[in-house]
């Protein structure tokens with residue numbers, strides 16, 4: 308196959324940052340995706356509806372006039388978030404999920420939740436009025452090995468949440484393991500998962516073999532080859548619980564290439580070509596449109612997009628860097644080739 312046309316996809320997990328940095332990256336997403344769930348972990352997190360409204364306005368202002376991209380906003384959950392705030396967020400029509408970061412799990416998560424019991428009333432409200440809970444599924448206990456943190460989160464916390472709040476819609480974000488795939492498959496249809504391009508492309512050798520590769524470091528960290536294959540199988544399976552979420556997370560080059568390099572892979576400019584290529588390699592291009600364009604919208608009870616995108620098979624080299632405010636950001640597959648290109 309040399310050309311593929313499918314419904315324009317959405318990105319159900321995206322970090323856009325803010326101000327000049329946001330303006331540098333947002334068009335890379337808007338080029339491929341109609342909508343995106345915008346994560347609230349700014350350095351001053353999006354704790355409230357009001358902050359989300361202001362952030363949304365800044366994003367819309369940064370877009371080119373001819374762009375139909377629609378940011379779908381989220382709120383950052385803390386132990387102090389109230390049920391009243393959840394109701395107001397839902398009524399606004401602009402908030403599509405509440406994001407749970409276990410405190411300390413990842414970039415800008417210090418103000419996240421340290422005890423899930425504190426959120427009981429909020430979870431019940433979300434369950435009742437239909438607000439999805441988006442979860443960064445990793446424990447933060449220092450004694451738990453970093454490669455086991457997703458698995459332990461599922462065992463210790465997620466399995467409890469799905470039992471306690473059976474009608475709550477939960478998205479286990481950026482799944483990385485066979486354990487996560489099996490858990491999500493075993494749950495009701497209220498539990499789904501996003502899958503990134505990098506977690507179906509890379510395994511942990513890609514971080515550590517041939518010299519440390521900071522631009523492949525993200526959280527949850529990429530896992531074994533068997534895990535990568537399990538996550539890829541889930542993505543290409545046609546099971547509507549699994550849908551596209553890039554977790555594209557730009558950091559300035561110096562913040563990545565540093566003694567304590569930041570977690571996050573910048574994939575916006577290449578994510579869709581990579582997904583297509585990986586589905587093609589598995590002989591599963593027929594499952595791409597469901598994964599990329601239908602299942603996420605269905606899960607979030609939003610309409611499917613009407614417009615289409617066409618990709619042609621044509622090799623191109625990925626730029627080594629993109630401008631990022633006053634610095635630059637190194638994308639996934641920098642200076643390497645991708646096989647599929649948007650037909651303009």
Ligand code: NCD
Nearest residue numbers: 322413414525526556570571
């Ligand atoms: C994300 C970021 O940089 O905001 N980093 C990452 O490694 N994925 C946060 C997150 O989603 O964990």
Ligand code: ZN
Nearest residue numbers: 322346554556
């Ligand atoms: Zn993320």
